Amino acid sequence: MPELTLAVLTLDGRRVTVAPGTTVLAALQNAGLSPLRSSLSGEPRGALCGMGSCYECRAVVDGLLMRTCLTPARDGQNVRRLLEVAREF
């Protein structure tokens, strides 16, 4: 039986624990932190393609701009949504 090793990562400053095989996008959405916002209302919205084609789900993962739907969640990762990064400027 494969070992179940949970990953603890930081999403916009919140520490969350996820199961192996979880993508960063799923971790964000499970935490109620959508990487996407409606351009009209500013409300959170779901990912568009979920398979790496639209680039709408990008976030800064350990200092690199990544497509979160293709990025596996790993222990110790630091993820920041672009909305949060933009607030610093």
Ligand code: FES
């Ligand atoms: S949801 Fe389209 S690239 Fe991630």
